[in-house]
Structures are given as C-alpha cells and as structure tokens.
Amino acid sequence: MNETIQSILKRRSIRAYQPGQIDEKDLQEILNAGQYAPTAMGEQPWHFTVIQNPDLLSRLQEICKQGFLNSDNEALREIAKRDGFLVFYQAPTLIIVSGHKIAITPLQDSVLAMENMLLAATSLGIGSCWVHSPITVYASPEGPETLKSIGLDFPEGHVPYAAAVFGYSSLPVPKAAPRKQDTITYIR
Ligand SMILES: Cc1cc2nc3c(=O)[nH]c(=O)nc-3n(C[C@H](O)[C@H](O)[C@H](O)COP(=O)(O)O)c2cc1C
Structure with a gap:
C-alpha cells in the first residue's frame, strides 16, 4: 500500500489534544x-482562516456550545450537556475554509480543500477533527x-463551509468503525 493510501486509511477524528501548538512548517504544508x-x-474561490488565538478559540467555543x-x-x-464537553477538544488550531458565494461550487471546493488538509495532517502525525458547529452558527440568522x-470575520462575499481542529493527539488514535458493506455497484 502506498503512503497516500496509508494516510487515507489512517486518518481518524481526534477528540483529545495535547496543549502544544503544531509546528509552523507543518501548518504551512497543511495549508x-x-x-x-x-x-x-x-x-479556487476559497479563503483559509487559521485561528490559533486561545482567547478567540475559547470565546468561539462557548458560542458553539450554546x-x-x-x-x-x-x-x-x-452531547453539549455532558460534563467537560469541549466543542474543540482543546485543540490549539482551528482552520475554517470559506468560499465566495457566487463561485460555481464553493461548498464542494471548500470541503475538498479541507479533506486534503485532514489527510496532509495525518501524514505529518498531526491529529484533526471536523467540527461543524462554527458553520452551523454562521448559518443562523x-x-x-x-x-x-x-x-471572527470572513472576506467580503465569503461563506464558511468547512471547519476542523488540528493538534497533537493526547490519546491513542481510535480504531475505524467497520465499513458498511454493499455500497458499491459496478456497471461494466
Ligand atoms: C460534515 C461533518 C461534520 C462533522 N461534525 C463533527 C463535529 O461537529 N464534531 C465532531 O467531533 N466530529 C464531527 N465530525 C466527525 C465525524 O463524527 C467522524 O468523521 C465520524 O464519526 C467517523 O470517524 P472518523 O473520522 O474517525 O473516521 C464531522 C464529520 C463530517 C464529515
């Protein structure tokens, strides 16, 4: 199995992080x-907003929890009522991908960019987890x-479509759930 496919299979959503910030060189590679x-x-109708300010992260987290x-x-x-529930799992970095709303397919473009970043992070030994609540909060009136x-603002005409946290996992990487069967139809 080549390294790309290994990273795809290895990526898991990480929900507990060490406090240390990710390496700047790795962040640039991910972006x-x-x-x-x-x-x-x-x-390329996107913009990448990288939030590493602990105060902003914690204020955003409170809004998302609400x-x-x-x-x-x-x-x-x-989930939100559980003791110790933290929307961002104490991850030190949050990346939000926004897209220009009059682009052809800004949502799809932004999501694909995020998946590239999740896989790049995995390949660099950095954990990640898609966190959807900033997107849901933005979509409310x-x-x-x-x-x-x-x-937290986005460029003129932009809507945030994808958000994920990044950091070093503080727990062993969880196992993948079994894959659903009978999800492929071949028409040959
Ligand atoms: C659109 C989308 C929204 C998600 N939102 C959240 C979220 O808000 N919080 C969270 O912990 N995980 C979130 N996840 C992660 C999924 O729960 C996770 O991908 C799924 O349980 C499978 O686990 P895996 O990523 O380890 O394979 C989201 C994933 C997707 C694709």
Whole structure:
C-alpha cells in the first residue's frame, strides 16, 4: 500500500489534544495541501482562516456550545450537556475554509480543500477533527454578526463551509468503525 493510501486509511477524528501548538512548517504544508484541491473551473474561490488565538478559540467555543444547547436535535443537546464537553477538544488550531458565494461550487471546493488538509495532517502525525458547529452558527440568522463581534470575520462575499481542529493527539488514535458493506455497484 502506498503512503497516500496509508494516510487515507489512517486518518481518524481526534477528540483529545495535547496543549502544544503544531509546528509552523507543518501548518504551512497543511495549508498548501488544501490549496491544491480541485475546484470547479479552477476558480479556487476559497479563503483559509487559521485561528490559533486561545482567547478567540475559547470565546468561539462557548458560542458553539450554546448553539448545540439550543439545537433542534436532541442528540446534539445531550452531547453539549455532558460534563467537560469541549466543542474543540482543546485543540490549539482551528482552520475554517470559506468560499465566495457566487463561485460555481464553493461548498464542494471548500470541503475538498479541507479533506486534503485532514489527510496532509495525518501524514505529518498531526491529529484533526471536523467540527461543524462554527458553520452551523454562521448559518443562523444572527450568526455572522455574533462571530464578527468576537473578531471572527470572513472576506467580503465569503461563506464558511468547512471547519476542523488540528493538534497533537493526547490519546491513542481510535480504531475505524467497520465499513458498511454493499455500497458499491459496478456497471461494466
Ligand atoms: C460534515 C461533518 C461534520 C462533522 N461534525 C463533527 C463535529 O461537529 N464534531 C465532531 O467531533 N466530529 C464531527 N465530525 C466527525 C465525524 O463524527 C467522524 O468523521 C465520524 O464519526 C467517523 O470517524 P472518523 O473520522 O474517525 O473516521 C464531522 C464529520 C463530517 C464529515
């Protein structure tokens, strides 16, 4: 199995992090990998917002937790009520990919960039986890203003589509869930 496929199979969502920041050179490699994802018509309609400010991370985390608690989804409300629940799992870095809303496929372009970054991080021994709540919060009617009020803004015309935390795992990497069967149809 080659190294790329090994990284794809090895990537897991990490939900406990060491306090240390990720290496700056590794961060740049991760961001570079994100920017080599495919985009519709090669538009590259994205922007990468890297948040490493602990104060902003903790303020955003509180807003996201409130979002969970106010959610229509009971499972999300229950998760947020658990003792010690931390939306970002104390990871030191959060990356949000936004896309220009009038691009052809900004959501798909942003998600592909994020997946590239999750895989690049895995290959560098850095843990990651998609965290969707900043995207959900932004999509609420008061979301953009709430985020702006804590100092989180996106370029003009941009909407955040993908968010993930990055850092060094503080626990052994979990095992993958068994893969569902009968999910492939061949038409040859
Ligand atoms: C669109 C999307 C949203 C997700 N949101 C969250 C989230 O808010 N918090 C979280 O801990 N994991 C989140 N995840 C991670 C999934 O729970 C995880 O990928 C899944 O359980 C499979 O585990 P694995 O990533 O280790 O293979 C999200 C994943 C996706 C694709």
